Structure formats: C-alpha cells, structure tokens
Amino acid sequence: MRSIKLASLPTIKRLPSYLHVIENVQKEGHQFISGTVIAEELDLEPIQVRKDLAITGIVGRPRIGFPVEELIDAIYRFLHWDHQHRAIVVGAGSLATALMGYPEFTRRGLSIVAGFDVDQSKIGSVINGKPVYAIDEIDARLPTLAASIAVLTVPSSSAQDVAERVIAAGITAIWNFTNVKLKVPDGIIVQKEDLSSGYAVLSVKIRTVNGE
Amino acid sequence: MRSIKLASLPTIKRLPSYLHVIENVQKEGHQFISGTVIAEELDLEPIQVRKDLAITGIVGRPRIGFPVEELIDAIYRFLHWDHQHRAIVVGAGSLATALMGYPEFTRRGLSIVAGFDVDQSKIGSVINGKPVYAIDEIDARLPTLAASIAVLTVPSSSAQDVAERVIAAGITAIWNFTNVKLKVPDGIIVQKEDLSSGYAVLSVKIRTVNGE
Structure with a gap:
C-alpha cells in the first residue's frame, strides 16, 4: 500500500471545512474567494490556507483569489x-443511526446502504430508510449491497472479531469508531475515529482558560 | 484567552490513544512501558511518541521505559x-444518545448530565438515565445542573441561535458537532468536531490504494 505522507493528513482533515466555506460563498453568487477570507472564517493563517489548497492543484490569482467552481471540483x-x-x-445502535442520518455524507459521496447487528430486536428493522440485517448474513448480503467500506460502531469487545468477519466477506476499508486498534491484513484500509481526541482538546482549552 | 500552541494540538489529540495502550499494559500488570512498544501499537514513529509524551513532563528511562502509573496520572x-x-x-437525537452512552467519557471525567431539545416528543424523556428538558427551561435548569459545557448536536440551521442561548444561560465551553462555524464572545471556548474530516482521510486512503 502506498502510504499518505503524514504531513498531508492535517491538510486532508481541513479540506472539508474549506469546502463548507467555499460552497457557502458560491451559494451567495460569488465566483472568486480569497485565501484570506477562508482563513478568517476558519481562524487559520492565510499562508496555511494557501499551502493546504495548493494540494488540490488550484492556485489563487493575486488580488482576485481562487475560482470558486474550479476549487470545489478540485477538492x-x-x-x-x-x-x-x-x-x-456494523453495530446498529445510536451512533450508527446518527451516521446513517448525517445528510452531509450523502452529498460527499458516502452512501451507508445497510446496517448489520447481532441484536434480534434490531434485525429486520429499518433505520433512516436502510435495512438492518443479521451479521450472520453478511457473506450472502454483501455482493448485492456492493459496499466496500464497513463503518464499525460495535462494542470494543467484539471489534476485532467483527473486523475479521467483514474482511472475510469482502470489505476492504474500515472506518473504526471503536477504541480498539484493529489488526488487519495488508491492503485493508483502516481509519480510526476517536471521539476522545476532540474532548481532549476541549478539556485542555478549558484548563488553559481557567489558568490551572 | 491564552491560546494553545497550534503545534501541540496533534499531540493533544494523540494522547487519548496513548492512554489506551498504557492502561492496557497496566491491566496486564506491567510497571514500565517503552516508547517503542507504544509506537508499534499505534503505527507511529518512536521519536514522535517520546516527543508527545514529553509534554506531560514524564521522561522515559533508557532501557526501562516510562513508569506506567506516573505516566497515566500525568496524562x-x-x-x-x-x-x-x-x-x-442540546439536540437530543441519535448522536446525542450515542454521546450520552459513551462509557469512555465517564471514565475520562466527562459527565453529560442532561439533554435539551425543542421536540415535544423528546422533552420529558430519559436517555441513558439522563433527563431531557425543553430548551426554554435552560436558564432555570442550568444552575442546578452545574454544567459549563454544552455539546451541540442540533441541526446546522439552529446552531448559532442555540449557541447564543446556552452562552446567555451561563455555558462557557461548546463542543460543536454541527458544521457551522459559531460566532461567540471572547472567552467562550469552542471545539468543533467534524465527522467529515475522518471520512476525508478514509476516502483519500481508498483513492491512494486504488491508484486513481
């Protein structure tokens, strides 16, 4: 697997927020946006914004800024x-429900097409219009669902087991919301999400303000 | 407000994952852990781990590693x-339900003590043992709840309004799960969470592997 340069990860993570700002400006009918405006809107340094946006291949013009439509397409x-x-x-609880109902994902090309669970009370139900199947059916269901990504929202204790099952069924990328560091074969993509990271930053900000 | 050096934000975000690894090692009865072991477990460079952990003031000893208990306390x-x-x-939907039921937060000192909503069908209900009140009651309820943080999981269209209401009621820190860049008075802490950031990284990894 070619790996992404670590240095560009923070840039990648900022691009969605740039996209928000730029799309809003487009809605207002503007054809150009300056890096400085984006920077102000997001509390970033203008030089940071220009460096980040350069990764998309679009360069701003002096005194005019970035062409909005081209920049959106490039992002x-x-x-x-x-x-x-x-x-x-996999794991059709409240977090799964939230993710399945997150309107932004659909606009960004991500379709969560079904849920899987072990809980009999959830199997056969429909969440935000999407069916919930028994995890035992994953091998039979996956070809029809044509999904390559599994979003993991199971309890930590079953995360590794579930990861192995979905990979065996043909999943090649896992978005891992559990706090388990998954062991996966080469070539399988894992992106770990940690809600505690944001809480850590919030908490340190509170400590800093309180001067403790 | 003293601001946190931007350079340390990635370090702060990584500390929760270090804590997981170190606590697991403690459960197994070990008193020391090497930076190399933490690095291997989390796919990081050992030098990165040592630099990150130095922020806590704990320094590893050559050939022995970091003292586990001291390091946990320091983090x-x-x-x-x-x-x-x-x-x-505020916004007692499925994401709020997920956050209210996230066992890790409680262990990390975060207690979500109540929910607020405008939806009559939710007001008066109990989510994971916590009451849901009408947003109109926030001024009356907040002193008793003694909460200083508001987790915002409302629709984007009402995010700014709700932020202003909770700040007027006495909230001093906002964990913002909406995609709105909130405008808040000086001294109010905002930490924005963006689920699209993780999806962006996942998606770029998929592109990279597929060689597109």
Whole structure:
C-alpha cells in the first residue's frame, strides 16, 4: 500500500471545512474567494490556507483569489468525493443511526446502504430508510449491497472479531469508531475515529482558560 | 484567552490513544512501558511518541521505559481529565444518545448530565438515565445542573441561535458537532468536531490504494 505522507493528513482533515466555506460563498453568487477570507472564517493563517489548497492543484490569482467552481471540483477530486462510496455499518445502535442520518455524507459521496447487528430486536428493522440485517448474513448480503467500506460502531469487545468477519466477506476499508486498534491484513484500509481526541482538546482549552 | 500552541494540538489529540495502550499494559500488570512498544501499537514513529509524551513532563528511562502509573496520572493531569467536566447536550437525537452512552467519557471525567431539545416528543424523556428538558427551561435548569459545557448536536440551521442561548444561560465551553462555524464572545471556548474530516482521510486512503 502506498502510504499518505503524514504531513498531508492535517491538510486532508481541513479540506472539508474549506469546502463548507467555499460552497457557502458560491451559494451567495460569488465566483472568486480569497485565501484570506477562508482563513478568517476558519481562524487559520492565510499562508496555511494557501499551502493546504495548493494540494488540490488550484492556485489563487493575486488580488482576485481562487475560482470558486474550479476549487470545489478540485477538492472533490482530491478527496475522491467525486466517486460513490458504498458502506455498511456494523453495530446498529445510536451512533450508527446518527451516521446513517448525517445528510452531509450523502452529498460527499458516502452512501451507508445497510446496517448489520447481532441484536434480534434490531434485525429486520429499518433505520433512516436502510435495512438492518443479521451479521450472520453478511457473506450472502454483501455482493448485492456492493459496499466496500464497513463503518464499525460495535462494542470494543467484539471489534476485532467483527473486523475479521467483514474482511472475510469482502470489505476492504474500515472506518473504526471503536477504541480498539484493529489488526488487519495488508491492503485493508483502516481509519480510526476517536471521539476522545476532540474532548481532549476541549478539556485542555478549558484548563488553559481557567489558568490551572 | 491564552491560546494553545497550534503545534501541540496533534499531540493533544494523540494522547487519548496513548492512554489506551498504557492502561492496557497496566491491566496486564506491567510497571514500565517503552516508547517503542507504544509506537508499534499505534503505527507511529518512536521519536514522535517520546516527543508527545514529553509534554506531560514524564521522561522515559533508557532501557526501562516510562513508569506506567506516573505516566497515566500525568496524562490525566495534562488533559485536565483529573477534573470533573459537567456537560449538557442540546439536540437530543441519535448522536446525542450515542454521546450520552459513551462509557469512555465517564471514565475520562466527562459527565453529560442532561439533554435539551425543542421536540415535544423528546422533552420529558430519559436517555441513558439522563433527563431531557425543553430548551426554554435552560436558564432555570442550568444552575442546578452545574454544567459549563454544552455539546451541540442540533441541526446546522439552529446552531448559532442555540449557541447564543446556552452562552446567555451561563455555558462557557461548546463542543460543536454541527458544521457551522459559531460566532461567540471572547472567552467562550469552542471545539468543533467534524465527522467529515475522518471520512476525508478514509476516502483519500481508498483513492491512494486504488491508484486513481
């Protein structure tokens, strides 16, 4: 697997927030946006914004700024959001429900097409219009669902087991919301999400303000 | 407000994952852990781990490693997780339900003590043992709840309004799960969470592997 340069990860993570700002400006009918405006809107340094946006291949023009439509297209291409990504979510609890109902994902090319669970009370139900199947059916269901991504929202204790099952069924990318560091074969993509990271930053900000 | 050096934000975000690894090692009865072991477990460079952990003031000893108990305490202190943080969540939907039921937060000092909503069908209900009140009651309820943090999981269209209401009621820190860049008075802390950031990284990894 070619790996992404670590240095560009923070840039990649900022691009969605740039996209928000730029799309809002487009809605207002503007054809150009300056790096300084984006920077002000997001509390970033203008030089940071220009460096980040350079990764998309679009360069701003002096005194005019970035062409809005081209920049939006370039961000979509860079983030691979001009492709459809079909995903299943395993562990059909409240977090899965939230993710399945997150309108932004659909606009960004991510379709969560079904849920899977072990809980009989959830199997057969429909969440935000998407069916919930028994995890035992994953091998039979996955070819029809044509999903390559599994969003993991199971309890930590079953995370590794579930990861192995979905990989065996043909999943090649896992978006891991559990706090388990998954062991996966080469070539399988894992992106770990940690809600505690944001809480850590919030908490340190509170400590800093309180002067403790 | 003293601001946190931007350079240390990635370090702060990584500390929770270090804590996981170190606590697991402690459960197994070890008294020391090497930076190399932490690095291997988390796919990081050992030098990165040592630099990150230095922020806590604990230094590893050559050939022995870091003292596990001291390091855990130091991370808790650094992250301000040795303090209790009381929070309310505004917008009592599925994401709020997920956050209210996230066992890790409680262990890390974060108590979500109540929910608020405008939806009559939710007001008066109980989510994971916590009451849901009408947003109109926030001024009356907040002193008793003694919460200083508001977790915002409302629709984007009402995010700014809700932020202003909770700040007027006495909230001083906002964990913002909406995609709106909030405008808040000086001294109010905002930490924005963006689920699209993780999806962006996942999506770029998929593009990179597929060689597109």
